[in-house]
Amino acid sequence: MGRAYGRVSRHKLREELLRRCHLHIFVTPRGKESLHEYYVSTLTYMIGICRCASAGVKYLESKVERIVEETDKGSVVSCTNGMLISCRLVTAASGAASGRFLNYERGGPEICVQTAYGIEVNVELCPYDSQAMVFMDYRDYLGGGEDGPPSFLYVMPMSSTQVFFEETCLAARPLLSFQKLKERLHARLRKMNVKITELLEEEWSYIPVGVAIPDTTQQHLGFGAAASMVHPATGYSVVRSLSEAPSYAAAIASALRAKPGNQLVRVPDISAKAAALQAWNALWPKERKRQRAFFMFGLELILQLDVHGIRMFFSTFFQLPEWLWKGFLAANLSSAELLWFALMTFMVAPNDLRYRLVRHLMMDSSGSNLIRMYTSL
Numbered sequence: 393m394g395r396a397y398g399r400v401s402r403h404k405l406r407e408e409l410l411r412r413c414h415l416h417i418f419v420t421p422r423g424k425e426s427l428h429e430y431y432v433s434t435l436t437y438m439i440g441i442c443r444c445a446s447a448g449v450k451y452l453e454s455k456v457e458r459i460v461e462e463t464d465k466g467s468v469v470s471c472t473n474g475m476l477i478s479c480r481l482v483t484a485a486s487g488a489a490s491g492r493f494l495n496y497e498r499g500g501p502e503i504c505v506q507t508a509y510g511i512e513v514n515v516e517l518c519p520y521d522s523q524a525m526v527f528m529d530y531r532d533y534l535g536g537g538e539d540g541p542p543s544f545l546y547v548m549p550m551s552s553t554q555v556f557f558e559e560t561c562l563a564a565r566p567l568l569s570f571q572k573l574k575e576r577l578h579a580r581l582r583k584m585n586v587k588i589t590e591l592l593e594e595e596w597s598y599i600p601v602g603v604a605i606p607d608t609t610q611q612h613l614g615f616g617a618a619a620s621m622v623h624p625a626t627g628y629s630v631v632r633s634l635s636e637a638p639s640y641a642a643a644i645a646s647a648l649r650a651k652p653g654n655q656l657v658r659v660p661d662i663s664a665k666a667a668a669l670q671a672w673n674a675l676w677p678k679e680r681k682r683q684r685a686f687f688m689f690g691l692e693l694i695l696q697l698d699v700h701g702i703r704m705f706f707s708t709f710f711q712l713p714e715w716l717w718k719g720f721l722a723a724n725l726s727s728a729e730l731l732w733f734a735l736m737t738f739m740v741a742p743n744d745l746r747y748r749l750v751r752h753l754m755m756d757s758s759g760s761n762l763i764r765m766y767t768s769l
């Protein structure tokens with residue numbers, strides 16, 4: 393991948409975040425007014441913790457049950473411990489299953505899921521270079537005898553004998569079960585003569601991808617997976633959330649202050665709905681929706697490919713100029729650059745893949761949606 397990798401100790405990260413939370417609760421004086429923003433997510437909390445502390449945000453330990461009231465002045469959030477919180481704007485950052493708090497666009501495709509099963513192990517001998525990460529090993533280890541959607545191996549060596557192996561199914565509808573992934577991983581390792589001497593840790597990953605985008609006219613805001621910020625074709629979201637959090641927070645702050653004529657007004661004078669519309673527009677502008685239509689097109693194509701098709705797809709993908717494939721994975725290509733990506737893919741692809749791409753564009757609903765999004769400027 394041409395970039396450095398580091399490993400974060402989740403135990404130490406958790407300890408550090410909790411330490412900061414406790415510190416924060418003690419040092420932040422409680423204001424008399426109700427909270428203007430209430431963030432539900434730990435991730436969002438991590439992102440904003442330092443700035444939030446100086447801005448007077450409080451961290452409350454409970455679970456949000458529902459949003460009980462919605463008026464033009466704001467909403468009331470009800471928590472499981474009986475606490476009621478009045479907010480000007482609610483931002484649900486409660487992960488992928490946030491249907492209780494947010495409305496989503498209807499009529500899109502059914503969601504699909506990226507599943508992965510990983511193990512950190514000591515082995516006698518690892519066939520991979522201990523200095524390199526392996527992003528996707530799609531080699532056929534079962535001699536074409538795979539049933540179900542294709543999966544690949546991800547390898548992160550800690551040393552020449554301590555290695556993290558993960559069998560991942562990029563996207564499937566219905567999902568590929570953990571049991572199946574586990575069987576495939578062990579079959580693959582056996583085939584490569586990898587002898588495990590000690591199992592150190594197991595990991596199960598379940599990431600819904602290609603979920604509908606939120607209804608951007610609603611009064612409650614979302615962020616992270618709750619706001620469908622997970623890349624439909626890769627399952628990544630963390631970097632996007634981290635990088636967009638400051639501008640989104642600034643957009644919310646500006647929406648609460650905005651007024652025709654550019655005069656600052658008191659917060660209660662601004663309609664919560666109008667502020668929410670502005671904030672949603674900052675998170676999901678038309679440009680983002682176009683990019684997403686492109687990724688959804690890619691996702692639906694991947695779902696239809698068997699292991700040979702997937703291999704053909706990725707060998708084409710990694711022949712593209714580096715800025716294009718890296719930009720696609722990082723979701724930082726503009727909608728115009730994505731058109732360039734499509735053109736280059738078509739030029740590099742073998743005829744079989746070209747045919748599949750054109751057929752997919754013409755016959756699949758993600759293709760017609762893509763055309764609609766790109767032509768409705």
Ligand SMILES: Cc1cc2nc3c(=O)[nH]c(=O)nc-3n(C[C@H](O)[C@H](O)[C@H](O)COP(=O)(O)OP(=O)(O)OC[C@H]3O[C@@H](n4cnc5c(N)ncnc54)[C@H](O)[C@@H]3O)c2cc1C
Nearest residue numbers: 433434435455456486487596597598616617618628629630
């Ligand atoms: C094993 C594994 C590996 C992964 N690897 C990667 C990777 O390499 N790169 C990447 O980008 N993504 C990765 N992901 C996916 C990534 O972790 C998620 O997409 C990301 O965590 C979503 O962040 P989020 O804050 O939006 O939601 P979440 O991380 O789901 O956080 C939501 C939070 O809200 C809390 N919550 C939910 N409901 C309520 C409620 N009612 N009241 C109060 N709190 C509530 C939850 O407890 C949770 O803490 C991985 C996922 C797994 C499981």
